[in-house]
Structures are given as structure tokens and as C-alpha cells.
Amino acid sequence: MxxxxxxxxxxxxxxxxxxxxxxxxxxxxxxxxxxxxxxxxxxxxxxxxxxxxxxxxxxxxxxxxxxxxSRERIKIKTQRLQSPLKKNRRLAMSKWKVRIALAGGLLLSFAILLGDVVLGVFSGKREPQAVSAGMRSAGADSLLRPEEAHLVKLFEKASRSVVFITNTAVRRGFFFDTSKEVAQGSGSGFVWDKKGHVVTNYHVIAGADSVIVSFDSKTSYRARVVGVAADKDLAVLKIDASADSLYPLSIGTSNSLKVGMMALAIGNPFGLDRSLSKGIISALGREFRSLTGRTITSAIQTDAAINPGNSGGPLLDSGGRLIGVNTTIISGSRSSSGVGFAIPVNTVRRVVEQLIRFGKVVRPTLGVYNFSDEQARYLDVERGVVIRNVVKESGAAVAGLRGVRELRNRRFALGDVIVGIAEDAVDDEDDLLNALEKFKAGDKVKVSILRDGKEKTVTVKLQGAE
Incomplete structure (x- = not known):
């Protein structure tokens, strides 16, 4: 076959x-x-x-x-015929291939070793297991400048306190009786104490049906709003988290701040959680307006990058202490332009303590009702706040302040015009409120007024009001 x-x-x-x-x-x-x-x-x-x-x-x-x-052809193996010259050439080429393979293997081994060293230095995750954690840390720190090592440790500690805040709303179906929860905004915040209080900006949670607070550990909590101060753009939330899992920030002071000091902003710009930016304090005593139109005074200006999503996050000094709450920027593109503003920590402390205690801001007041700025200008009063009525038995009444009164000939006389509180000049209603916020209920302050064209000073005991 x-x-x-x-x-x-x-x-x-x-x-x-x-x-x-x-x-x-x-x-x-x-x-x-x-x-x-x-x-x-x-x-x-x-x-x-x-x-x-x-x-x-x-x-x-x-x-x-x-x-x-067998007539059946079975192909077992084939081999191309070679001349002795081809065999020698093939042998020589084989030797070169072996050499090239060895050289390539050495280069690959060196590259892997170098990669391990580099990644081990910068991430600390590819170190040999035999090396202790202390040696790894020492090796990484040895490559950092003192300032860099300090910033790394500061961020590792402070970032545990920073949270990601999601403002959610319930959307109902048009044709069916269905609803779903959707995110309508986000921002930053930070842990205030071990009781679960979290501080953020009011505009971050404004209009929310629900607020979700997320930590770096990917743990999330549905928060309860304790209180808001819309005029100061601050809000306090409460989460049900164990005290062991909460790391409050150290609280600093605004009194010792100087222009040129280091400023560090931690937050979630554009949804990128726990980002650190570094800058300086560019200016102090700045002013900007809240959502209600009220002026927020004594603000900190910084060139540390603040972007949408940073709102409500902490501004820290070089020691990792809270010195302000990042709130707003001046930019035509809604991104960082090097001009950002933070609410000073002294204001934050005063407002937050009242929100936690009372659920609202208890403002000190003189015990008077005043005309608006527009009404005062209509009455040809260019400077100061015109008193309309005085509350009976209030500190203002005891001090003898006067409101508008009717004369015998059915004409009216303007009330006293407040032009100063303590050492602060008062040109309008906003100035009056900001000046009084430096005090608390029960304090006695000197009030400068204009009466019948003459200036005089009286002492008024402040009382609490919403």
C-alpha cells in the first residue's frame, strides 16, 4: 500500500x-x-x-x-540539511545567543533590584520582608530633608481627622412613585471632638436631604445636623462613631498668626480625597461675604491651593494645629488662583461651641431694634446705625439709649445713632453685628452714640439673643 x-x-x-x-x-x-x-x-x-x-x-x-x-509515510522528525560551514556558523551563533541571554538576564536582575530599592524608598511597600519596619522608616526618612520629613508626619497625623462630605438629595420619579438618593454636592470637614462632632462650611450642606461623612478608612456614616450658622458659613454635624476611631485636630489660635507663616490646606478638591497643599499666610484681617450677605471679618488669606471641594477643610499651621476653615477663593475659573480665604479659628471656636451647646448661635445684643442701612440713608444718616426702638428692661434701656420718639407737634425725632462699640467704629449694621460678636452675653461694653448732633459714650450690659 x-x-x-x-x-x-x-x-x-x-x-x-x-x-x-x-x-x-x-x-x-x-x-x-x-x-x-x-x-x-x-x-x-x-x-x-x-x-x-x-x-x-x-x-x-x-x-x-x-x-x-511500511508504505505508510509517518513523519517523525525533519532536519534541514546543513553543510559543515553552516553548522559552524550555527554553533557560533548559538554561543552568541547564550552570551546575549546571560547579559540580558543580568540586566533584568539589576533592573528588578533597582526597582525594588527605588519603590522601597518612596512607598515603603517593596522592601524585603526580612527588613524591620523601623529600618524601613529610617531608610525612607534618611532621604528626606527635615522639612519634608516633618510635613510627611504632619499629614499622616492630621489627615486622619479630615473627612469627605457628600450632600445628597432625594429625587422622585415623574411617572412612578419612586425615589432615589443622588449626590448634589460635596466638600470637606474635620473631626472636632471624640463625641463625633464634625465641622464644615454651611454652604457644603445647604439644601441637603441627607449628609454622608466618609473617612479615609472607607467607613461612611449618615450624619445629623446639630446646628448651622449661615452668617458665618459654619455647620456642625454629628456621627455615631466610636471614640477610638476619631482623631480630633489640635485647636490653635488666631492671635499669634503672622503674615509669612506656613499654611497647610487639607481637603478633597474636585473629589480627590485628602489632598495636601502648602503655602503661606498672605494677609490677615480680610473680609468676604457669606451666603446670607453678612460680612465675615478677620479672615485669613492664603496662597495654599484651595479648590472646589476644599470648602470646610482645615487650614493648619506648621505644627498641625487648626488656624482656620477653608471657605472660598477669588478666581474667574472657579479653580485656585493663589487667593483663598479661611474663617479664623477664634471665630470657629466661638461659633462651634455655641452650636454644640445650643444648636444655634447665641449673639450678644444691646437690646435695641434698628433701621436698616437703606432706611438710615433715606433719613440722611450717612454714618452709623439708627436706633428705632429700645427693648424694655434691656441693657440699652438701663443705659438710657433712645429710639425714635414723637414730639408734641406730631413731629418725630430720630433715635440715637450708634457710631462705635468699644474700640471698633460702626459705620453700618454689619459693623455693629461684627463688633458685638467679639463679646458674650453678660459683658459690659462702651457704646459711642450721636444724640442731637453730639457724641457721647454709655456703658451697656449685653444680653443673649438668637
Whole structure:
């Protein structure tokens, strides 16, 4: 039976001059007509000439039984014929391949080792396990300048207190009685105490149906609003978290701040949680307006990058102490322009303590009702706050302050015009409120007034009011 691509030759054909290689049970020959003689007989096979032209390969046939060659072609292995010169060249090339492979292996090993060292220095995550944590820390710190090492430790400690705040609203379906909760804004905040109080800006949570507070540990809590001070753009939230998981910030003071001191802002700009930016205090005593239109005074100006999402986050000094709450920026593109403002920590402390205690801001008041600034200007009073009425038995009444009064000829006389509180000049209603906020209920303050064109000073005991 002839194999595929083969024809059976007849006995008696002329013998082949090709070499015959006999290896064990396999016989290989050049693709020519050849005679292969065995102990039991002679068989001849001829390769397909077309196949011979395509390749110079040795065909291998299986020796099945003594004296009988299988006519079935079984390809076991092929090998291209090579001249001695080609074999030497191949051997030389093999040696070069070995050398190149060895060199490549060495380079790869060096690259891996170098990568481990570099990543180990900057991330501390690819150090060999045999190296202790203390040695890893020492190795990383040794590559940092003292200021950098200080900032790294400061951020690692302070960032635990910073939270991501999501303002959510419930949206109801138009056709079906369904509803879903969607995020309508976000901002930053920070842990105030171990009781779970969190401080942020009022505008971060304004209009929220629900507020979610998220920590770096990916733990989230649904917060309760304790109180808000819209005029000061501050709000206090409460979360039900264990005291062990809360890390309040150290509270600093506004009194010792100087222009040029380092300022660090931590927050979630554009939703990128817990980002640190570094700058300086650019100016003190700045003013900006809250959502209600009231002026927030004594604000801190900083060039530390503050962007949307930083609102409500802490502004820290070089010791990691809270010195302000990042609130707003001046920019035409709604991104950092190097002019950001923070509510000073002294104002924050006073407002937050009242919100926690009373759920609202208890303002000290003189015990008077006044005309608005527009009404005062209509009455030709260009400077000061005009008293309209005096509350009975109030501190103002005891001090003898006067409101508008009717004269005998049915004409009216203007009330006293307040032009100063203690050492602060009062030009309008905003000045009056800001001046009084420096005191608390029960304090006695000197009030400068204009009466009948003459200025005089009286002492008034302040009382509490919403």
C-alpha cells in the first residue's frame, strides 16, 4: 500500500547512489530512488518529486517488521540539511545567543533590584520582608530633608481627622412613585471632638436631604445636623462613631498668626480625597461675604491651593494645629488662583461651641431694634446705625439709649445713632453685628452714640439673643 505523496517502485530498478542512514528501527534516505536491502528481502520507495523541490529534508520511514517497510509515510522528525560551514556558523551563533541571554538576564536582575530599592524608598511597600519596619522608616526618612520629613508626619497625623462630605438629595420619579438618593454636592470637614462632632462650611450642606461623612478608612456614616450658622458659613454635624476611631485636630489660635507663616490646606478638591497643599499666610484681617450677605471679618488669606471641594477643610499651621476653615477663593475659573480665604479659628471656636451647646448661635445684643442701612440713608444718616426702638428692661434701656420718639407737634425725632462699640467704629449694621460678636452675653461694653448732633459714650450690659 503506497503512502501519500509516494509511489511504489518495482524491483529491478537501478540502484540509488544516495547515502543511506540506518538508525535503530528507522531508516532515512535522500529523496531519490534507492534500494534498501534487508535480511528478508528488498523494498524500494520513491519520494514525490514535487515535494523534493520544496525542501531539502531527510524523509524518515518506520521499519515495521523484519524485511518489510511500511508504505505508510509517518513523519517523525525533519532536519534541514546543513553543510559543515553552516553548522559552524550555527554553533557560533548559538554561543552568541547564550552570551546575549546571560547579559540580558543580568540586566533584568539589576533592573528588578533597582526597582525594588527605588519603590522601597518612596512607598515603603517593596522592601524585603526580612527588613524591620523601623529600618524601613529610617531608610525612607534618611532621604528626606527635615522639612519634608516633618510635613510627611504632619499629614499622616492630621489627615486622619479630615473627612469627605457628600450632600445628597432625594429625587422622585415623574411617572412612578419612586425615589432615589443622588449626590448634589460635596466638600470637606474635620473631626472636632471624640463625641463625633464634625465641622464644615454651611454652604457644603445647604439644601441637603441627607449628609454622608466618609473617612479615609472607607467607613461612611449618615450624619445629623446639630446646628448651622449661615452668617458665618459654619455647620456642625454629628456621627455615631466610636471614640477610638476619631482623631480630633489640635485647636490653635488666631492671635499669634503672622503674615509669612506656613499654611497647610487639607481637603478633597474636585473629589480627590485628602489632598495636601502648602503655602503661606498672605494677609490677615480680610473680609468676604457669606451666603446670607453678612460680612465675615478677620479672615485669613492664603496662597495654599484651595479648590472646589476644599470648602470646610482645615487650614493648619506648621505644627498641625487648626488656624482656620477653608471657605472660598477669588478666581474667574472657579479653580485656585493663589487667593483663598479661611474663617479664623477664634471665630470657629466661638461659633462651634455655641452650636454644640445650643444648636444655634447665641449673639450678644444691646437690646435695641434698628433701621436698616437703606432706611438710615433715606433719613440722611450717612454714618452709623439708627436706633428705632429700645427693648424694655434691656441693657440699652438701663443705659438710657433712645429710639425714635414723637414730639408734641406730631413731629418725630430720630433715635440715637450708634457710631462705635468699644474700640471698633460702626459705620453700618454689619459693623455693629461684627463688633458685638467679639463679646458674650453678660459683658459690659462702651457704646459711642450721636444724640442731637453730639457724641457721647454709655456703658451697656449685653444680653443673649438668637
Amino acid at each position: 503506497a503512502a501519500k505523496g509516494m509511489t511504489t517502485g518495482s524491483r529491478g530498478s537501478s540502484p540509488s547512489t544516495s547515502r543511506v542512514v540506518n538508525s535503530g528501527r528507522y531508516i532515512a534516505s535522500f529523496p531519490l530512488l534507492c534500494w534498501m536491502k534487508t535480511g528478508l528481502g528488498v523494498s524500494a520507495y520513491q519520494e514525490d518529486p514535487a515535494a523534493r523541490k520544496k525542501t531539502d529534508r531527510i524523509l524518515v520511514y518506520k521499519f515495521v517488521n523484519p524485511g518489510v517497510f
